[in-house]
Amino acid sequence: MNQENSMGIGVLSEHTGCKVETIRYYERIGLLPDPPRSEGGHRIYGLEHLKRLTFIRRGRELGFTLDEVRTLLGLVDGGNYTCGEVRALTLKHQQKIQKKITDLKRLEKSLAEIAAQCEGGAVPECPVIDALFVVL
Secondary structure, eight states: OOGGGOBOHHHHHHHHTOOHHHHHHHHHTTSSOOOOBOTTSOBOBOHHHHHHHHHHHHHHHTTOOHHHHHHHHHHHHHTOOOHHHHHHHHHHHHHHHHHHHHHHHHHHHHHHHHHHTOOOOSOSOOHHHHHHTOOO
16 A cells, blocks of 8 residues: 555544544444554555545435445445436435424424414413424
8 A cells, every 4th residue: 555645544534524433433343444454453554445435424414324335335346327317316316304403394384383383471271382292
């Protein structure tokens, strides 16, 4: 490995914003390949590790699950993928995000309705608590 491009786990962590424990976890589950080790047993990461970890981190920031990131990396690793395949995975993910947004908006509306019933006074009965006990 070219020494100019080699770095320890702490430096890799700083460059990517991933915690050291997270990097080790990604190695354990096979998202990040095991790096070579120094004579002292320390992990030595290279540019490819940095690029791959950046890919994983960015995928997670976009809300992809680790399994979805694994699928995307599988396409990249195989080198035989089309933009259409990646687009299909992205659109599927976007649909899941849209459903979450819809669910959150419904939840927000319900909470606003419940909160509007409460005057906030010192009464023994609270409409918010009562609403939580309603059996549907």
